[in-house]
Amino acid sequence: MVNDLSDRLDTVFSALADPTRRSILERLAHGEASGTDLAQPFSISVPAISKHLRVLEEADLILRRKEGRTHWFRLAANPDSPMRDAAAWLEHYRQFWEAQFDSLDTYLQAASDEEQDPDDSSNISGR
Amino acid sequence: MVNDLSDRLDTVFSALADPTRRSILERLAHGEASGTDLAQPFSISVPAISKHLRVLEEADLILRRKEGRTHWFRLAANPDSPMRDAAAWLEHYRQFWEAQFDSLDTYLQAASDEEQDPDDSSNISGR
DNA sequence: CAGATCATTAACCATATCGTTAAGTATAAG
């Protein structure tokens, strides 16, 4: 099990860096599915899917339940899902990215406001 | 240059799956820095840093500006940054994860009034 | 029991990744 935040981020980002694994997660967002269900849409072999499922499971992104010979998989939704760590990490940068993206707009808006509203001395940056 | 969404997600998630690269991005969030600046905090060799910078650059996460012999790097903040794709992808799942984490009655309530959480200020999805 | 089904593990291969050291390129400074 992965405990350190940086290790968790490594693990979750690399788990998400594969299109087959992202597809599997998308499928699981619609509900629990068996290994066969999950393998069906792909042209790769069943063992390859099995390995992807293992990667997702070890990243704590999915959970496995065995019922007879069938393995059922579902998204691991819990308060310390590594997905939250990833989302939090990205969110931090999203704010930066949007601030940068908005800066020209904001500048132009501030410049035009200044003509009508000279009282604007506030700092735009939130961080 | 990476164009397909799935390829962009592959590229950005794998770029983010390395702690050194995430550290570099964190450093660059504070402002532009030279290669030397960026290499300084790490115990790895300068060529190793150079490679990480190339990976981030090719993922369109950073931009390079050459001034004499010095290379200056900054975060690539633009409307179609792949970081946005990554954030949007995760955001979709974050909602699912939080919905699952919330209690059953919250789920039932959400199902009955079928409205968005007014507290949710992080909707960045363009779709 | 015998065979079919669901899935994993083993063994292998090709390619990618992350690091190294050594050499090369380009620019600045003495």
Next chain:
DNA sequence: CTTATACTTAACGATATGGTTAATGATCTG
């Protein structure tokens, strides 16, 4: 011109990743 500085490229090695086929395990079904 010579040397120092900033950085990249080349060549290499160890390990990881993503796929394959073949074999194995475990459970259901006739």
